[in-house]
Amino acid sequence: MKKYNPFHLVELSVWPILTSFSFLSFALGVIIMVRSFYCTPFLLSLFFLLVSSFLWGRDVHREGCYEGQHNFQVTVGFKVGMILFILSECFFFLGMFWGYLHLAESPALEMGGVWPPVGVSPFDPKGIPFLNTVLLVSSGVSVTWTHHAMENGEFKASLVSLVVTVVLGSVFTMFQLIEYYVASFTFSCSCYSSVYFMGTGFHGLHVLIGSALLMICLFRFSFMTISPNHSVGFECSVWYWHFVDIVWFCLYLIFYWWGV
Structure with missing residues (x-):
């Protein structure tokens, strides 16, 4: 379909919602770690936050550098x-x-x-x-x-x-x-x-x-x-x-x- 505007309409992506939930779980993990010194939820949420952020950034980088979408x-x-x-x-x-x-x-x-x-x-x-x-x-x-x-x-x-x-x-x-x-x-x-x-x-x-x-x-x-x-x-x-x-x-x- 022909695009009639100069903006880039992004494709459907799962990374924004996963990154949002990772941020939420990260905050909860910090609270749990501070209150009970139990680090497992914090480390797991940090891992998922880093992975989802990296994959989201990878897609944005590809759109700009290799697809030329960032005018x-x-x-x-x-x-x-x-x-x-x-x-x-x-x-x-x-x-x-x-x-x-x-x-x-x-x-x-x-x-x-x-x-x-x-x-x-x-x-x-x-x-x-x-x-x-x-x-x-x-x-x-x-x-x-x-x-x-x-x-x-x-x-x-x-x-x-x-x-x-x-x-x-x-x-x-x-x-x-x-x-x-x-x-x-x-x-x-x-x-x-x-x-x-x-x-x-x-x-x-x-x-x-x-x-x-x-x-x-x-x-x-x-x-x-x-x-x-x-x-x-x-x-x-x-x-x-x-x-x-x-x-x-x-x-x-x-x-x-x-x-x-």
């Missing part, structure tokens, strides 16, 4: 969707910042009337948090360098800078785990620790997702399937990574610097 109008739709997604994530973290600031400005008497609560030793903002800030800011610079080099046709420079970005993101995650390991408080110690682990934990999850997206782009760079005229996936990944940078900067200022 200008389709790529604009991808970019608008990514902007709206990042905007929704901004409001998600805004709720955490709001909760933290509300608790800090009016600490309850049950916590001793002070912030942080009595018995909680916050982290030194000039220690690991500052190092992580330097790492993420540096990764933002290197991923921008990757984009600039790719636009100028400098393949080797873009590949090297993208590897640097992925390494910096991995080191950031490692230091965040070390910070959790040496923390003097747990998730259930107080409202301070709950908001801290929720905010930094969800940001860490976003760093992992961003690192995975950049690693996919790295493989695509290796196989020469990204070019200045075919780079919407890479551009969206760069936008997401800069969003992660900005959120961490706000986390550092509010959770580590201002809140101690």
